[in-house]
Amino acid sequence: MAILGAINPMLSVGLDGDNAWRLADYVKRGGYRALRRILEGKIPQGDVINEVKKSVLRGRGGAGFPTGLKWSFMPRSFPGDKYVVCNSDEGEPGTFKDRDILRYNPHSVIEGMTIAAYAMGAARGYNYIHGEVWEIYERFEEALDEARAAGFLGAELLGSGFSFDLFAHHGYGAYICGEETALLESIEGKKGQPRFKPPFPASFGLYGKPTTINNTETFASIPYIINIGGEAYLEAGKPNNGGTKLFSVSGHVNRPGNYEVPLGTPFATLLEMAGGMRGGRKLKGCIPGGSSAPVVPAATMMDCTMDYDSISKAGSMLGSGAVIVMDETTCMVRALERLSYFYYEESCGQCTPCREGTSWLYKVLHRIENGQGRADDLDLLASVTTNIMGRTICALGDAASMPVQSFIKHFRDEFAYHIEHKKCLVPVDVQRAGSGFFTA
């Protein structure tokens, strides 16, 4: 187990394939103890929020916003409907941690959401689950049934005056619904197109009511924080980067998977946990926080520690903690072309700079990759990105632009070679060998 880096028993137990997701197993490892303590001890709402603030838990979905602060924005003492919503619409390429949390520890999310609902005075919640992971959706529904039957959800929880019910809502294939206001539109039964902010969801959210949306891993971290205390959780990480985090490691490593480590752990250690580089090949670059995060060249990456501040200093972002590892067999032009296709395909079409811009980015990269690049294409790409960034309602436009800017910045020679020689610096058979498909 140690090899998988399980630290938080409510988060990581089972990542090794141990199928102990049911309520009884969860309770055995300390589950629902935090909720029970809060409800039976009648701990004031503000104290719960303060404990989360003390932990410096930062949103695990990508933006890294302090969770306790977000909770304090909710008008908790005002009467009327309020909602807590969990964002399990995990579709950022490279990210696959929420799937494992829901697969192995669905009750940690249920308990975390229930504590959040108590702290913010919400009576109803939804967990929005990525449509592609259907088995996970079904399992979560089963876990909800278990929790209801045991009195952890429903009316008058554990005999307290507090009532809360929680439901699962599934997506059906739209990356944009990971954006919190698009997600709310989607729960309302509409196209998932982001809303203008302000108003922020804490004042105008689901069905126009005050709503707080947090990522799956954020909610799943809550019971542990309540159990060990905010300060102890903070100390498990490093200052301003509280606690532990799941990192999804994918790409050219021997053992892709999810690894829980304290924030501040050296990248080299994480890479080692993931079995090191496949075939002993050399690291070329790494995208440390999901496909939207700028790529970091090997030498810089090897000096990073895995936390918000260090990765930000390296010119990228920790994002969702999705670490995409690329070795020397990777053609950076092809890699970027594929990412750009993704953003072009997933732009919701609402804002012109994003809708048109992502299409231009993909088309220009496609022609470079296919030997039809023009001498001024790199300037053209740069100009398209600056015309997208900051001019759209949501962050998808920026997310599409940052990979383009960073790939060209760090691997410019490779793009120039492609344009000039109409072929790749990395021979196609070398790329193929790198994927390992035919030798597996």
Next chain:
Amino acid sequence: MLTSESLKRIDREIAKYPADQKQSAVMAALAIAQEEQGWLSSEAIEFVANYLGMAPIAAYEVATFYNMYDLKPVGKYKVSVCTNLPCMLTGGVDAGEYLKKKLGIGYNETTPDGLITLKEGECMGACGDAPVMIVNNRRMCSWMNPEQIDKLLAELK
């Protein structure tokens, strides 16, 4: 239009939302309709809209926005292959090419016997299991090397 079993499932979805927010069940209802009928005809979309008391165009907007809905008939099995970057690095693109060769069709095409439709998918949130593919929007298949793909094809009859 839909069987009583499907309607019962849709009713269960409606019950998850406040009484005046039936439209919230439209995504689930369309998925259930597609599961029963294999794809979403305009008639099916309109039926779902009427059942939920919403404008048919609003349901149509949803059906066209989310890419797991099929607005045209597909084969008995729809196989979506993820070729996004993390999968690509671990053989996702090669897996797609292997399938194309085996089936003699390209992406968005169906085998002449109507058995299998091949689709190129976007990130399925399972990059650690690459290459991954999904059968009929429901069954996630992990670590799909040539041997695993052969096994899957033999099973899809």
